[in-house]
Amino acid sequence: MEITLLGTGSPMIDPNRAGPSTLVAAGGQAFLVDCGRGVLMRAAAAGVGAANLTALLLTHLHSDHITDLSDVITTRWVTTFVPTPLPIIGPPGTKAVVEATLAALAPDISYRIAHHADITEPPSVQVHEFSEGQVWDSGGQERSDSGINTDGVRITVAPTDHRPVEPTIAFRIEHGGASVVLAGDTVPCSSLDELARGANALVHTVIRKDLVEQMPAQRIRDILDYHSSVEQAAATAARAGVGTLVLTHYVPPLVPGQEDQWRALAAGEFDGRVELGNDLLRVSVD
Ligand SMILES: [Zn+2]
Ligand SMILES: [Zn+2]
Numbered sequence: 001m002e003i004t005l006l007g008t009g010s011p012m013i014d015p016n017r018a019g020p021s022t023l024v025a026a027g028g029q030a031f032l033v034d035c036g037r038g039v040l041m042r043a044a045a046a047g048v049g050a051a052n053l054t055a056l057l058l059t060h061l062h063s064d065h066i067t068d069l070s071d072v073i074t075t076r077w078v079t080t081f082v083p084t085p086l087p088i089i090g091p092p093g094t095k096a097v098v099e100a101t102l103a104a105l106a107p108d109i110s111y112r113i114a115h116h117a118d119i120t121e122p123p124s125v126q127v128h129e130f131s132e133g134q135v136w137d138s139g140g141q142e143r144s145d146s147g148i149n150t151d152g153v154r155i156t157v158a159p160t161d162h163r164p165v166e167p168t169i170a171f172r173i174e175h176g177g178a179s180v181v182l183a184g185d186t187v188p189c190s191s192l193d194e195l196a197r198g199a200n201a202l203v204h205t206v207i208r209k210d211l212v213e214q215m216p217a218q219r220i221r222d223i224l225d226y227h228s229s230v231e232q233a234a235a236t237a238a239r240a241g242v243g244t245l246v247l248t249h250y251v252p253p254l255v256p257g258q259e260d261q262w263r264a265l266a267a268g269e270f271d272g273r274v275e276l277g278n279d280l281l282r283v284s285v286d
Contacts, residue, residue: 059184
């Protein structure tokens with residue numbers, strides 16, 4: 001399996017970092033986890049187009065994680081020549097957001113259907129909502145109590161804690177004996193510890209609480225209570241016994257040259273390998 005950090009940014013804009021989004025390649029399939037700003041530009045740089053996506057997985061519906069949902073839906077639609085539904089898997093509420101996005105795209109959809117003889121149908125999406133205790137009912141793909149199993153790739157979810165944003169979920173993607181967990185935005189919680197137990201890699205969003213605490217604007221300091229710090233994400237990785245911790249969604253933006261500072265904060269809590277860096281960082285997992 002291979003992880004590519006497509007976007008390592010956050011709402012605190014850094015011109016060199018796209019919005020939160022991670023690509024997980026497994027068994028010849030490509031799973032896009034969240035779709036922040038600029039995601040398809042970064043995916044193209046990684047050699048993956050919207051037409052190649054197996055599914056879009058959404059950890060939660062915070063705008064920074066779904067900014068480019070309309071781009072993913074539209075580009076998928078106009079670059080596939082045989083209608084290929086895009087599975088979108090997210091927490092309850094995802095369906096309404098996707099429907100509202102399609103409603104906002106209604107003029108564009110009508111223009112393209114009117115203009116292209118070979119486009120006769122609107123974009124095709126299949127939304128599957130998950131939360132604790134639910135499994136992906138993909139209508140056609142194999143279903144099991146512990147998750148879904150399709151072409152050797154299994155995906156399971158567990159709730160996370162990003163309150164008052166809820167529901168929020170983390171994903172575990174497994175293939176060929178390897179496993180990658182994507183935590184999304186969350187404070188430490190036992191359900192994430194459980195989902196991540198023994199995984200080869202944990203991709204976790206982080207903020208530098210030591211730096212955010214010093215920022216003058218209360219609106220920025222508001223984020224302290226519903227995100228994990230670097231140290232907390234590292235402690236989660238240690239409790240779960242994962243092999244590699246991959247940090248992303250840096251708040252404030254990671255300044256090139258300061259990677260070791262961030263890595264040292266993680267190393268205080270976690271003995272394993274720590275990966276962080278710029279957009280398009282690749283981490284192989286096996
Ligand atoms: Zn969030
Ligand atoms: Zn976020």
